[in-house]
Amino acid sequence: MQKLTRILFTTALTLSILCSPTAAFAKAKIQIAILLDSSNSMDGLIDQTRNQLWQIVNFLSKVRKDGEVPDLEVALYHYGNDSLPSSEGFVRLLTGFTPELDLVSEKLFSIKTNGGQEYAGWVIRSAMQELNWSKDPADFRVIFIAGNEPFDQGPIVWTQSVNLAVKGDTLVNTIYCGSAESQERQLWASGAILAKGSNFNINQNQVIVVIKSPYDEEISSWNTKLNETYIPYGRQGRIGQQRQATEDSNAGANIAMRGASKASEYYSNYSWDLLDALETGKVKLEEISDESLPEIMRGMTLTEKRTYVAGKKTERERIKKTIRELSQKRTEYVERQRKASTDKGENTVDSVIIQSLRQQLAAKGFKLQ
Structure with missing residues (x-):
């Protein structure tokens, strides 16, 4: 009987692992x-x-x-x-x-x-x-x-x-x-x-010659709006937000390329941005203390916090979509210019x-x- 119990337990555990989202859909x-x-x-x-x-x-x-x-x-x-x-x-x-x-x-x-x-x-x-x-x-x-x-x-x-x-x-x-x-x-x-x-x-x-395009200023403007959707939290919040601004400045003439990267799925800041942290499952909103949240969210009910976060997420996706569309036009423009240039x-x-x-x-x- 004990042997059968162990077999059933092992089988159930194996199925649980195989059927879990992490195991089945590991990227x-x-x-x-x-x-x-x-x-x-x-x-x-x-x-x-x-x-x-x-x-x-x-x-x-x-x-x-x-x-x-x-x-x-x-x-x-x-x-x-x-x-x-x-x-x-x-x-x-x-x-x-x-x-x-x-x-x-x-x-x-x-x-x-x-x-x-x-x-x-x-x-x-x-x-x-x-x-x-x-x-x-x-x-x-x-x-x-x-x-x-x-x-x-x-x-x-x-x-x-x-x-x-x-x-x-x-x-x-x-x-x-x-x-x-x-x-x-x-x-x-x-x-x-x-x-x-x-x-x-x-x-x-x-x-490296940076080819300017008619879309660069607009991408830069939307990049600034994108930054406003980030919600700093915890000890790393202020540090991460300042780092983001500094690297925007460091990008200089390449800010349009950086803007395209920030609109991609590779741009993740879960160590300091609440949206990315929630998206990746690193934190749960109900477990974060008010002191770890930005001032605007302190004192909100859990429902109000969820509404605020959902609004920022919707806004971020809209801005990213706009940047991606502009970046595609910029890429096509730059490729045409590069083909006509001696500098490949x-x-x-x-x-x-x-x-x-x-x-x-x-x-x-x-x-x-």
């Missing part, structure tokens, strides 16, 4: 770790990555897996900088995997270049050992490492580090920021080949990242709309 995940050389000669590389982060996000917003938008997580390291401890291989983790892209942008703008020893093997090993990589074989895992010094520099053997990525089913794409004829480039290519990734050579000092923007960090993602995501079963 695919894209994990991208970006490893940037921040030595003196890499100012151009850092600037390109800062300025084109939103271009990469906008490309990824068109990717689907099993008909759904995958979850996106980005991690960021910089290395090869004398301001970092030599005992840590001149390597610094700026953020682990996070879906909050404003945090990634903030960390990119915090990087200050300085001379140093560029240990590619060390930073790849750190990324593989320290980051919370998905164990699901259906998910997409990739490292992008960029630099211009010998790939075998430092005490950590690069082949051992890259083999950690191979064992973790993680692609390694290498971006050499130096002369295409340099002998040093060959080792960078070897690193990518070993990890079944791609190797690129870019001009890190190439200035094909030798910058964003272009090679998008090129490799397009091919590698497809090989993993992800589809581009």
Whole structure:
């Protein structure tokens, strides 16, 4: 009888797990770790990555897996900088995997270049050992490492580090920021080949030309309205809201591209925005104290709070829809202008990242709309 009871209990538990929404409808995940050389000669590389982060996000917003938008997580390291401890291989983790892209942008703008020893093997090993990589074989895992010094520099053997990525089913794409004829480039290519990734050579000092469109000002205006739909809550509320405003300012001439990213499903701020936190199930409205809410919501009944939140959500979706429509028109306009231009923007960090993602995501079963 006890044996039958255990069998029935195990069967019921298994069915419960299999039939739960999380198990049945778990979304695919894209994990991208970006490893940037921040030595003196890499100012151009850092600037390109800062300025084109939103271009990469906008490309990824068109990717689907099993008909759904995958979850996106980005991690960021910089290395090869004398301001970092030599005992840590001149390597610094700026953020682990996070879906909050404003945090990634903030960390990119915090990087200050300085001379140093560029240990590619060390930073790849750190990324593989320290980051919370998905164990699901259906998910997409990739490292992008960029630099211009010998790939075998430092005490950590690069082949051992890259083999950690191979064992973790993680692609390694290498971006050499130096002369295409340099002998040093060959080792960078070897690193990518070993990890079944791609190797690129870019001009890190190439200035990216931002093509203005007739839709930019309108997108910027709607972006400001979008910010007004965010409801800061908890300890991170004020910090997150200020970060959002700062990264809008940091976007500069790229504010239209950033606006498009903010209107996509990848723009999540559940650590500080009440709407995103409720949407992802991180919090329940009835469990949040008045002190954790913005002043306008304090003293409201639960029904009034739900009405207020629902109104902000409706407004946000309306604004996002408008931004998406304008961004589509802007994309079509910019593509026409680029085709007529001699500057095709094909030798910058964003272009090679998008090129490799397009091919590698497809090989993993992800589809581009």
